[in-house]
Amino acid sequence: MEYFLELLLGGLTRGSIYALIALGYTMVYGIIELINFAHGEIYMIGAFTGLIVAGLLTMLGFPGASILAIALVCAIVWAAAYGYTIEKIAYKPLRGAPRLSPLISAIGMSIFLQNYVMLSQTSDFLPFPELIPEFEFLKANNSIMSSSELVIVIVTILSCVGLSLFIKFTKLGKAMRATAQNRTMAMLVGINVDMVISATFIIGSSLAAVGGVLIASHVGQINYYIGFIAGIKAFTAAVLGGIGSIPGAMLGALVLGLTEAFATGYVSSDYEDVFAFCLLVLILIFRPAGIMGKEKTQKV
Amino acid sequence: MSILTQESSQQSFLSAFLTAGCDSVAHALRKSFLAAIWFVFLTFPIMVIRVNTIENTVVWRWENMAYIAISIFFGSYIWRWLLARKEIKKDESKEETRFEGLLTQVQTKPVLKYAALGVIALIAIAFPQVVDLYQTNIMVSCLVYVVLGLGLNIVVGLAGLLDLGYVAFYAVGAYAYALCNMHWGLGFWYALPLGAVLGTLLGVLLGFPVLRLRGDYLAIVTLGFGEIIRLVLENWGEVTMGPSGISRIDRPEFFNMKMSIVDSTTYMYYIMIGLVIFTIFFVNRLQNSRIGRAWLALREDEIACQAMGIDKMKTKLLAFALGATWAGMAGVVFAAKTSFINPASFTFWESAIILSIVVIGGMGSIRGVIAGAIILVLLPEYLRDFAEFRMLLFGAIMVLVMVFRPQGLISAKRKIYKYEASNTASAGNE
Numbered sequence: 246m247e248y249f250l251e252l253l254l255g256g257l258t259r260g261s262i263y264a265l266i267a268l269g270y271t272m273v274y275g276i277i278e279l280i281n282f283a284h285g286e287i288y289m290i291g292a293f294t295g296l297i298v299a300g301l302l303t304m305l306g307f308p309g310a311s312i313l314a315i316a317l318v319c320a321i322v323w324a325a326a327y328g329y330t331i332e333k334i335a336y337k338p339l340r341g342a343p344r345l346s347p348l349i350s351a352i353g354m355s356i357f358l359q360n361y362v363m364l365s366q367t368s369d370f371l372p373f374p375e376l377i378p379e380f381e382f383l384k385a386n387n388s389i390m391s392s393s394e395l396v397i398v399i400v401t402i403l404s405c406v407g408l409s410l411f412i413k414f415t416k417l418g419k420a421m422r423a424t425a426q427n428r429t430m431a432m433l434v435g436i437n438v439d440m441v442i443s444a445t446f447i448i449g450s451s452l453a454a455v456g457g458v459l460i461a462s463h464v465g466q467i468n469y470y471i472g473f474i475a476g477i478k479a480f481t482a483a484v485l486g487g488i489g490s491i492p493g494a495m496l497g498a499l500v501l502g503l504t505e506a507f508a509t510g511y512v513s514s515d516y517e518d519v520f521a522f523c524l525l526v527l528i529l530i531f532r533p534a535g536i537m538g539k540e541k542t543q544k545v
Numbered sequence: 546m547s548i549l550t551q552e553s554s555q556q557s558f559l560s561a562f563l564t565a566g567c568d569s570v571a572h573a574l575r576k577s578f579l580a581a582i583w584f585v586f587l588t589f590p591i592m593v594i595r596v597n598t599i600e601n602t603v604v605w606r607w608e609n610m611a612y613i614a615i616s617i618f619f620g621s622y623i624w625r626w627l628l629a630r631k632e633i634k635k636d637e638s639k640e641e642t643r644f645e646g647l648l649t650q651v652q653t654k655p656v657l658k659y660a661a662l663g664v665i666a667l668i669a670i671a672f673p674q675v676v677d678l679y680q681t682n683i684m685v686s687c688l689v690y691v692v693l694g695l696g697l698n699i700v701v702g703l704a705g706l707l708d709l710g711y712v713a714f715y716a717v718g719a720y721a722y723a724l725c726n727m728h729w730g731l732g733f734w735y736a737l738p739l740g741a742v743l744g745t746l747l748g749v750l751l752g753f754p755v756l757r758l759r760g761d762y763l764a765i766v767t768l769g770f771g772e773i774i775r776l777v778l779e780n781w782g783e784v785t786m787g788p789s790g791i792s793r794i795d796r797p798e799f800f801n802m803k804m805s806i807v808d809s810t811t812y813m814y815y816i817m818i819g820l821v822i823f824t825i826f827f828v829n830r831l832q833n834s835r836i837g838r839a840w841l842a843l844r845e846d847e848i849a850c851q852a853m854g855i856d857k858m859k860t861k862l863l864a865f866a867l868g869a870t871w872a873g874m875a876g877v878v879f880a881a882k883t884s885f886i887n888p889a890s891f892t893f894w895e896s897a898i899i900l901s902i903v904v905i906g907g908m909g910s911i912r913g914v915i916a917g918a919i920i921l922v923l924l925p926e927y928l929r930d931f932a933e934f935r936m937l938l939f940g941a942i943m944v945l946v947m948v949f950r951p952q953g954l955i956s957a958k959r960k961i962y963k964y965e966a967s968n969t970a971s972a973g974n975e
Contacts (some may be wrong), residue, residue, distance in 0.1 A: 280761045280765065293590070293868050297590045300596030300598045330583070335948070338631075342947075347947070349904055350948065353947065354934055354944055356897055356940030356943070357937060357941050358940075362592070365588075365609070366591060366595060374598055481765075516780060521771050533757075536573060
């Protein structure tokens with residue numbers, strides 16, 4: 246029973262991180278119908294920025310909690326800046342080009358960013374400081390949930406709720422939904438589509454950066470390659486839930502995280518990534534629109 | 546007079562370059578300046594600071610900041626100029642560049658064509674006799690990439706299906722030869738068709754369920770598939786020997802003769818030349834066949850294609866399976882060439898390199914893919930000092946090519962059937 250609970254909590258944590266990254270995929274796909282391959286790299290850059298800032302602040306002797314806060318803010322700022330710039334360089338000049346073009350450009354961008362971080366930082370695993378403090382009340386109850394797991398799950402729930410409210414009620418959120426429905430029509434009613442797309446990239450990148458810093462501090466080490474696998478899995482989660490749908494991405498991430506945790510726990514840990522990919526293939530074959538997605542007919 | 550016009554044209558070029566996409570020189574200057582500042586900010590944490598959390602030391606690399614500022618300042622001028630040029634050239638984008646014009650001229654005039662072919666054949670035959678073992682080895686791996694590029698070109702370039710797991714079929718071919726050779730001593734010449742058949746089978750098996758998906762889903766599923774194959778190779782130790790790989794794979798034999806390393810490399814080289822010629826011939830014939838035209842049509846518009854009575858599924862599956870066939874064969878050659886394989890040779894990066902060969906060379910263009918393979922494989926070999934920047938440059942070039950020259954280095958030329966009205970009319974009269 247304890248083992249089961251452990252796996253369940255591990256799956257929840259995993260799923261939360263996937264959800265934070267998957268939201269960025271799903272939002273971008275909803276608006277410009279592009280798989281932003283470089284999104285996993287944004288997550289990785291967020292984690293690296295967090296590490297660098299946290300390392301600097303530790304050396305300067307800042308207290309524990311403020312390091313976490315400042316590192317998170319810096320990671321968000323830089324990841325958002327990267328997301329914004331990537332869109333301007335690699336995707337914006339390609340609007341209206343054949344579908345394959347921005348996709349290849351995105352793959353190129355992802356390869357570029359990975360090697361950029363590898364060359365300017367290191368190709369080895371870097372230890373990541375434990376930024377999230379141990380909570381007393383968890384220790385007292387002898388609970389199996391660690392404090393970082395608790396923080397990750399809570400932050401994810403808060404971000405998801407916040408994002409849903411933002412999309413539903415704010416002016417920018419409404420503009421996003423309008424642009425996702427019909428870009429030309431949105432332009433006609435006076436929505437600044439370029440601005441909306443930029444905002445989408447910025448929000449998605451910020452969420453990825455939060456995920457990056459939190460998971461890096463939970464796992465304790467990062468390298469330049471973490472974005473690749475995390476990115477693919479988060480994309481799997483987004484597709485699982487129905488790409489383009491925000492609650493779908495959260496649900497898909499949860500399902501994926503739990504599946505992975507139980508499969509590695511009860512079947513074999515060697516094939517951890519294989520389960521995720523098999524799930525993706527199966528979902529795409531039997532229900533291409535995902536759990537929450539709607540089947541769309543192709544128009545001429 | 547001519548000097549004057551030249552001068553003025555130079556001046557106008559300079560002013561066009563300096564103010565491309567801006568109102569005035571000052572505006573352009575401000576834009577570039579802002580871009581430089583933005584990128585300095587952007588790259589600040591990653592490029593300038595390097596912390597060591599174990600020893601608690603920080604390295605500040607301020608010089609990187611200056612490099613970034615300078616290169617972005619001038620780079621932004623080039624970026625804007627290229628964007629502006631693309632905008633102007635939009636209407637004439639079908640026009641050939643000077644180099645392509647030269648190529649077509651060579652291809653259409655029989656005398657030039659045979660002379661060029663003769664020169665290429667002579668160089669190809671003489672190459673291993675003139676240069677040393679190391680160079681021949683590099684050339685063999687370059688030719689392997691040419692075959693892989695041409696194979697992927699069928700899938701991506703002709704049929705427009707983005708396959709990011711191409712390396713899976715390559716791995717299957719390589720492991721098929723390595724395992725059969727290890728257990729049953731199967732020779733290279735039996736393994737080559739076996740690799741091809743296994744590649745085809747796997748292509749059909751994978752293609753059947755996933756080809757119903759739309760383009761970008763297909764990309765992800767094939768990527769996942771490539772990773773699955775690699776992970777299985779890594780973890781299924783009893784069969785594949787795990788991460789340590791399989792060594793001492795036999796090199797190809799020439800009628801049971803024992804050959805020295807130099808001879809067998811030379812032999813390998815000629816085999817590859819043969820395979821490349823066979824591939825070029827095959828792909829060229831395919832391209833102009835009924836099925837090749839169906840692929841091109843499918844790439845352009847699926848719905849119109851179905852309306853014309855083309856079986857979408859069958860056509861796509863054929864492209865996928867044929868691409869996989871060549872990957873399987875290339876895998877066998879790779880295993881024979883290196884005589885050692887392990888799963889590390891079949892990562893996503895390999896797929897990315899092959900894809901960038903096709904994309905940068907020119908999707909759907911045989912000449913382009915060959916040029917792409919030669920440039921992307923040979924250049925990094927000779928520029929060893931820059932080897933670590935190789936993937937960085939590949940990524941950057943992929944983005945730049947997509948933005949500024951989507952058709953690649955040498956664009957594909959569709960065969961045009963000219964109907965000469967006057968000739969046939971006069972023929973009918975007589």
